[in-house]
Amino acid sequence: MKMRTNTLLDTAKIPGNGGELRFFKRNDDYSIEVVGIQGDLMTTALHGSEDALAEMAIRKLPDPRNARVLVGGLGMGFTLAAALKHIGPKGEVVVAELVPEVVKWNQGPMGERSGDPMLDPRASVRVMDVTEIIRAEKGGYDAILLDTDNGPEGLTQSANSRLYSMKGLHNAFRALRPNGVLAIWSTHSDAPFSRRLAEVGFRIDEQKVFAHRDKGTKHHLWFAQRGK
Numbered sequence: 001m002k003m004r005t006n007t008l009l010d011t012a013k014i015p016g017n018g019g020e021l022r023f024f025k026r027n028d029d030y031s032i033e034v035v036g037i038q039g040d041l042m043t044t045a046l047h048g049s050e051d052a053l054a055e056m057a058i059r060k061l062p063d064p065r066n067a068r069v070l071v072g073g074l075g076m077g078f079t080l081a082a083a084l085k086h087i088g089p090k091g092e093v094v095v096a097e098l099v100p101e102v103v104k105w106n107q108g109p110m111g112e113r114s115g116d117p118m119l120d121p122r123a124s125v126r127v128m129d130v131t132e133i134i135r136a137e138k139g140g141y142d143a144i145l146l147d148t149d150n151g152p153e154g155l156t157q158s159a160n161s162r163l164y165s166m167k168g169l170h171n172a173f174r175a176l177r178p179n180g181v182l183a184i185w186s187t188h189s190d191a192p193f194s195r196r197l198a199e200v201g202f203r204i205d206e207q208k209v210f211a212h213r214d215k216g217t218k219h220h221l222w223f224a225q226r227g228k
Contacts, residue, residue, distance in 0.1 A: 012101035023105055030076065030110045032102075044113040045212070047078040049185060049219035050147060052209040054082035057143045057183035057223055060205075064088075067142040070175075071095045072130035072163070077106050077114035079147050079185075084120050093123045094141075096130035098148075103127060131162055134175045143181045144172055151186025151220070152193040164193060169200045173226055182224040189220045197224045 009030075010023040020035040031043040054071075058064045065088030071079050074097035083093045097103055103125055105111075106118055117123055126133065130148065152164040162168050164184075172182050182202065189206070197204050202224035211217040 010101060010105065012099050015098055021099060021101070023101070030105075030113065032076070032105075042075050044076055044110065046217075047076065047114075048212045049209045049221065050075065050078040051082040052207075053145055053147060053183050053185050053221055054079050055086055056207065056221065057145055057181045058083065058086040060181050060223060060225060061142050062179050063142070065091060067091050068140065068177075069093045069143045069145065070130070070133060070141045072144070072146040073097065073148040074102055074106055074125060075147055077111055077117050079145055080123060081114040081117040083143075083145065084117055084122060087122070089122070091122055093120075094133065095123065095125045096128055096133050097125060098127070098129055100127050131168065131171070134163075134168075134171050138174050139177050140175055141180060142177050143183065144175060145183045145185075147185040151188060152184070152190050164196070166196055166200065169196055169202075173200050173202065176226050178226070178228045180226055182222075182226075184222040184224070186220045186222070194222070197222065200224075202226060 005027055007025045008022060009025055012021045014021060022033045022035060024031045029043055029045045031040040034041050058067055061067050064086060067087045069083050071083060071093060074095050080093060080095055111118060118125055146163060176182065194204060205223040207221045208218045209221060211219055
């Protein structure tokens with residue numbers, strides 16, 4: 001049996017709440033933890049649900065190949081990579097990442113695990129709060145993919161709750177083009193959040209997908225589509 005190695009590579013402060021991210025290399029994989037919260041926030045070993053978030057959202061669009069997509073949260077790059085895979089050469093993916101060090105980690109060896117999607121000319125990464133981008137562009141995006149936290153509760157960053165409030169959801173609705181899709185990743189279902197999406201005017205499709213291939217933990221995805 002291969003001995004498990006656990007090497008701390010870097011740390012980063014989470015803007016706004018004083019929390020800390022820790023970046024590890026564990027054998028052949030990388031992981032990010034939040035100090036004070038048990039378990040990995042994300043790991044290169046498990047990214048099936050992040051892939052599905054982008055793939056399933058983009059497939060719902062009337063013109064996937066020419067889609068303009070906004071991703072909230074760079075993470076380990078897998079959602080960005082999946083989005084790029086499912087749009088065409090004239091499509092575009094904009095990523096908002098709040099923590100500058102996360103961008104740096106993706107520019108290093110960790111980025112190879114997701115195929116270095118930041119090097120794709122169709123991708124751009126902005127170090128800023130995704131809520132600011134959503135508010136700034138009315139009808140600017142065909143899809144908005146939110147993987148900013150553990151779900152609507154805003155576990156690691158309380159300010160993320162602004163994304164999932166009624167006001168935040170109305171802003172997302174306005175930022176989408178006709179038939180656009182708001183897709184949200186979560187560790188678990190949330191009935192009150194589903195009701196908020198419906199109250200805003202979205203058509204809702206909820207799916208459970210495996211975190212890794214076809215086994216183990218399942219994560220919860222919302223696909224909220226606006227009308228014409």
